Amino acid sequence: MKYIEYINELIVKNTEATEQLVLFGENIAAGSCISGLTKNLKVGKGGLIINTPNSENTHAGLGLGMMLNGVSSVLFMKQQDFLLLGIDQLVNTYNFIRINKPRASFTIVFVIVDSGYQGLQSSINNFGDFCSMARIPGFAITNQADAKEIINSHLVSPGFRIIGVSQRLFGQPLIEVETLKANNDKTLFQYKSGANATIACFNLSFPNGLELHNKLKEKGIDSSLFSVNAVTPIDWSDIIKDVEKTKNLVVIDDSKSENFSSDNFLVHAYQKCEMKNTIVIKRDMSGDWLSPSSDLLQINSDEIVNILSRQK
Amino acid sequence: MDNKPDINVAKEILRLRLSQLFVNEKYKAGQFKIPIHLALGHEAIAVAVDFTMRENDLLACTHRNIHYNLARAKALKPILDEYLLKKEGLAGARLGSMNLANPEKNLIYTSSILGNNLPVATGLALGQKAKDIKGLVYVTTGDGAIEEGSFYESLLFMKSNSLAVLVIIENNDWSMHTRIHERRSAIDFSKLAASLGLGYEKLDGNDTYHYIDCIRKIRERALKDATATVLEVNINTLGGWNVKNPDGTERYMHLHAGQASKTIITDWPELEHSTNDPVFVLQKYFTEDTLKALSSEIFKNIKEEIGEI
Numbered sequence: 293m294k295y296i297e298y299i300n301e302l303i304v305k306n307t308e309a310t311e312q313l314v315l316f317g318e319n320i321a322a323g324s325c326i327s328g329l330t331k332n333l334k335v336g337k338g339g340l341i342i343n344t345p346n347s348e349n350t351h352a353g354l355g356l357g358m359m360l361n362g363v364s365s366v367l368f369m370k371q372q373d374f375l376l377l378g379i380d381q382l383v384n385t386y387n388f389i390r391i392n393k394p395r396a397s398f399t400i401v402f403v404i405v406d407s408g409y410q411g412l413q414s415s416i417n418n419f420g421d422f423c424s425m426a427r428i429p430g431f432a433i434t435n436q437a438d439a440k441e442i443i444n445s446h447l448v449s450p451g452f453r454i455i456g457v458s459q460r461l462f463g464q465p466l467i468e469v470e471t472l473k474a475n476n477d478k479t480l481f482q483y484k485s486g487a488n489a490t491i492a493c494f495n496l497s498f499p500n501g502l503e504l505h506n507k508l509k510e511k512g513i514d515s516s517l518f519s520v521n522a523v524t525p526i527d528w529s530d531i532i533k534d535v536e537k538t539k540n541l542v543v544i545d546d547s548k549s550e551n552f553s554s555d556n557f558l559v560h561a562y563q564k565c566e567m568k569n570t571i572v573i574k575r576d577m578s579g580d581w582l583s584p585s586s587d588l589l590q591i592n593s594d595e596i597v598n599i600l601s602r603q604k
Numbered sequence: 605m606d607n608k609p610d611i612n613v614a615k616e617i618l619r620l621r622l623s624q625l626f627v628n629e630k631y632k633a634g635q636f637k638i639p640i641h642l643a644l645g646h647e648a649i650a651v652a653v654d655f656t657m658r659e660n661d662l663l664a665c666t667h668r669n670i671h672y673n674l675a676r677a678k679a680l681k682p683i684l685d686e687y688l689l690k691k692e693g694l695a696g697a698r699l700g701s702m703n704l705a706n707p708e709k710n711l712i713y714t715s716s717i718l719g720n721n722l723p724v725a726t727g728l729a730l731g732q733k734a735k736d737i738k739g740l741v742y743v744t745t746g747d748g749a750i751e752e753g754s755f756y757e758s759l760l761f762m763k764s765n766s767l768a769v770l771v772i773i774e775n776n777d778w779s780m781h782t783r784i785h786e787r788r789s790a791i792d793f794s795k796l797a798a799s800l801g802l803g804y805e806k807l808d809g810n811d812t813y814h815y816i817d818c819i820r821k822i823r824e825r826a827l828k829d830a831t832a833t834v835l836e837v838n839i840n841t842l843g844g845w846n847v848k849n850p851d852g853t854e855r856y857m858h859l860h861a862g863q864a865s866k867t868i869i870t871d872w873p874e875l876e877h878s879t880n881d882p883v884f885v886l887q888k889y890f891t892e893d894t895l896k897a898l899s900s901e902i903f904k905n906i907k908e909e910i911g912e913i
Contacts, residue, residue, distance in 0.1 A: 314734050340734055345764060347757035350723040354761070357727015360712050361662070363734045384717050385724055388705075391698055 295461040296328045298436060302443040303401070307366065308334040310448050314358060316342040316351065317368035327462055329403065330368050352378030355398040356385045356452070362396050364448055369402035372456065373413045375422065383426040386452055398452045404432070406496060406546070407459040408587035415582060418549040419456040419495055420523035429453040431478065432521050434498035435467035441478045442521065458496045467499060473530065479522035482530060486514030489569075489600050490534045493519045494545035494554040500573075500591055501544050507593045513600050515542075523553045528560045535565045540600055542571045546589040548581070569599055609889040611898075613651060613812050617882050618899045620647040620671055621873040622906055623680040627670070627687065628843070631863035636687055638700040641861045643671040644875060645842035646774060648882040649807070650675045652815035653742055653772070656823055657710060660739025662732070664725040665714040666746060667702035668774075676709035681909050719752025721745070722771070726758045729767035733830075740823050744772045748779030751788060762832035763800050769832040770822055776839040778858040793836050803833035810839075810882040813889065840880035843867045871903035872896050 307313055313335050320330040321341050333341050344351060352375065355365045369375055375382070405414050423430030430453060431442040446453055473482040484505055493501035498519040505517045516534045520526065535541050541561060545554040558572065573591055624642050631640065643650070650671035657663065665672050673683050677694065686693030687701055694706060702716035712728060715721040725743035732739050745755065750773055762769050773793065777783050784790065797804035805822060807815050815837075822833050843864030846854045867875065872895075874883045886895055907913045 312734055314730065338734065338736075340730075342765065345757070345760050347761060349754050350726060350757035350761055353720065353723020353754070353758075354727040354730060357664075357713070357724035357729075358731040358734070359727075360724065361728045361731025361735070363731035380717050380720055381723065384715060384720055385713075388699075388703055388713065388715070 293466045295464050295466050296457070298466045299433060299439050299443065299457055300328055300331050302439060303330070303447065304332055304334055306443060306447045307339070308336060310339070310364070311336040312338040312363060313448060314340045314342065314363060314365035315368070316344050316354065316365060318344055318346055318370065320368045326368055326370050326403065329401070329457065348374045348377035349381060352381035352400070353385060355400070356381055356389055359389055359394050359396040359398045359452065364397040366447065367398070367400045369400060371413070372402045372404050372417055372419070372422065375400065375402060376416070379425065382422070382428060386426055386428065389452065393450070394452070395450055397448045397450055399447055399455060401455045401457065403459050404456045404496065405459050406587060409584040410587070411584040412582060414587060415548065418547045420547055420553050421549050421551065423454060423523045424551060427524060429524050430456065430522050432456045432458070432496055434458065434461065434496055434519060434521070435469050437469050437471045437483070438478075438481055438519065438521055441471070441474055441481070445478050460496070461499070467502065469502065475527065475530070477522070479520065479524065479526055480530065481519045481521065482516065483519065484515065484517035486516045486538070488513045488538055489515040489540040489542060490531065490538045491515050491517045491542045491544065492531055492554070492557060493517070494543070494552070495547045497544040497546040497589060500546065500589060504542065504544070504591065504593055504596065508597060508600065511597050511601060513597070520553065520557070528557055531557065532560060532564050535561055535567065539565070539567050540569045541565070541567055542573070542596060544573045544589070544591070546575060548575060548577065571596055571599065609813055611890070613655065613816065614886045614890055614895065615898055615902065616651045616654070616675065617647050617812055617886060618873065618895070619902050619906070620650060620674045621883055622899065622903055623674050624670060625867070625869040625873055626680060626906055626910065627684065628864050628867060629869050630684070632865065637689065638687060639861045640670065640687055640701040641668040642843060642859060642864060643668050643841070644859070644864060644867070645840050645881060646671045648810040648812040648815055648885070649772060649774060649837045649839065651812050652819050655816050656819045657742065658739070660732070660737050661710060661742065662728050662739060663711045663742045664721045664728060665711065665744045666721060666749060667714065667716040668746070669704060669714045670701070672711060672744065673704055673706060676706050676711045679909065680906055684910055718749040719745070719754035722754045722758035725769060726761050726767065729762065729769045730765060733765070733767060738827050739768070740826055741767070741769045742772065743769060744774060746779070747773060747775040747777060747784060750791070751779070759800050759802060759832065759834070763802055766830040767832055768826040768830050770819070770826060771832060771834045773834065773836045774839050775836055776841045778841065778860070780860045781858055793834055797834040803831060804836070805833060806836045806838070808838040809879050810885045811888065812882060812885070842875045842881060871900045873899060
């Protein structure tokens with residue numbers, strides 16, 4: 293099963309089971325249905341499915357307006373960039389609404405265009421930037437386990453949040469992993485536990501982290517593997533405890549932002565842990581980041597293996 | 605209109621005007637930390653909206669919402685306390701002026717961002733549809749806010765999804781300190797509405813009784829046909845003053861926000877002896893003596909309400 297097929301299956305299962313739910317967005321029930329994200333959408337009793345005009349500012353306001361009227365909805369959006377037109381609503385209207393804890397749910401599910409060669413429009417494809425603007429709860433999905441936890445817990449739940457899915461992973465086989473632990477908010481997941489190194493993945497870099505974990509294992513280095521799926525304030529203590537144990541930290545963050553949530557974590561790690569090695573892998577934004585490119589995060593796994601082998 | 609005019613409409617016009625003048629006096633005395641947008645001259649449409657709203661109707665306003673808040677709350681004190689950021693305020697000092705709403709009275713939302721409330725009101729109306737509730741959503745906007753793209757987007761969505769909405773454009777010709785002709789080309793809202801298949805009506809002259817009749821008819825039609833109507837209301841925001849330009853000529857300073865520094869309070873609150881002033885227009889239905897007696901009583905009641913007697 294592919295990544296997007298699994299996410300679609302979870303979405304349909306949840307929306308079908310919910311009464312009086314409004315699903316809306318551009319082409320959500322037409323053509324490719326956002327490349328399969330919204331295929332075969334179903335709603336429960338009293339629900340609506342609306343193919344909308346191309347009006348993203350209004351879409352963001354619509355969902356928040358329905359919340360004020362006690363009606364839950366999900367807005368599906370083909371590209372994260374499109375939501376730039378709705379920022380006013382995400383900040384100002386959401387601030388108005390959250391003063392009183394809303395009973396209804398509004399979720400925006402958008403596609404983070406990280407597939408490369410998109411040029412200018414992909415320059416702001418950083419999930420965290422949207423969420424941090426107004427401290428919006430946000431959840432990025434990378435694999436089977438986090439998809440299940442995030443969609444089942446948050447797709448329809450009182451309050452407002454954004455769920456981001458990775459276009460790069462759409463056609464890829466679903467990564468089937470099991471979690472060892474997840475925090476209550478479903479923002480931090482632990483997948484592996486090892487004695488020699490701690491790998492902390494941010495944004496959508498979990499596949500990179502899993503690949504590195506497997507390569508290290510081949511070389512006899514056991515690593516713990518965490519994925520941080522959100523940018524809202526997180527209690528870092530689970531990862532910190534692991535770093536205190538392994539004393540070797542590898543941080544992978546594929547964000548394009550200048551505001552990295554991994555920086556927040558690193559400050560805590562530097563303050564609380566005595567580390568032998570701290571390896572931070574981020575995008576190199578010193579080149580021509582405006583022109584179309586592969587947009588892939590470059591990781592030199594061999595070098596990391598060499599560094600950590602010396603410390604074993 | 606019914607043959608005999610409802611005296612309560614006149615009372616409300618006078619109460620809204622006097623209440624604002626009390627707020628203005630406190631503004632002049634430097635008692636507010638927050639910005640407030642007075643709506644002197646806007647009372648007719650606010651009272652008409654209030655008199656036509658029914659249990660299932662909802663209202664969303666702009667940052668200039670004092671007249672609607674006064675009309676819905678039927679009191680000044682909770683609003684004044686909110687402006688003074690007291691815990692006893694209408695929203696517990698959490699919303700101030702530009703975002704002040706009163707959900708218990710169906711004033712669901714107000715926004716400080718131009719055009720922002722139109723999509724939210726559209727969402728309120730879609731919510732009514734999802735819940736299968738027959739209720740009209742009233743949304744107010746202005747001749748400046750309709751320049752935002754959200755105005756067009758919202759109208760399009762309302763029409764496309766058969767939503768019952770009354771879009772009230774308070775057209776006072778000003779956006780802060782520029783008149784329409786100083787900032788953009790004219791817009792024929794009747795043609796704009798028609799191009800989208802929406803209804804259009806225009807109100808002028810500050811006759812609150814006529815406004816109520818008109819809105820009642822629009823409301824019935826909107827709910828029956830599940831449709832949106834654009835209602836353009838010509839308004840003269842009162843309380844401005846003239847300032848001297850560097851070349852010695854004079855320029856009118858429109859009252860956007862803050863105090864109407866040249867406006868004083870008396871128990872007869874007519875500010876302009878013309879149809880620009882809804883208080884003046886009441887004299888079409890009642891004698892000046894009757895209105896002055898009413899006004900004097902309301903003036904005293906407000907003073908008692910806010911503890912100034």
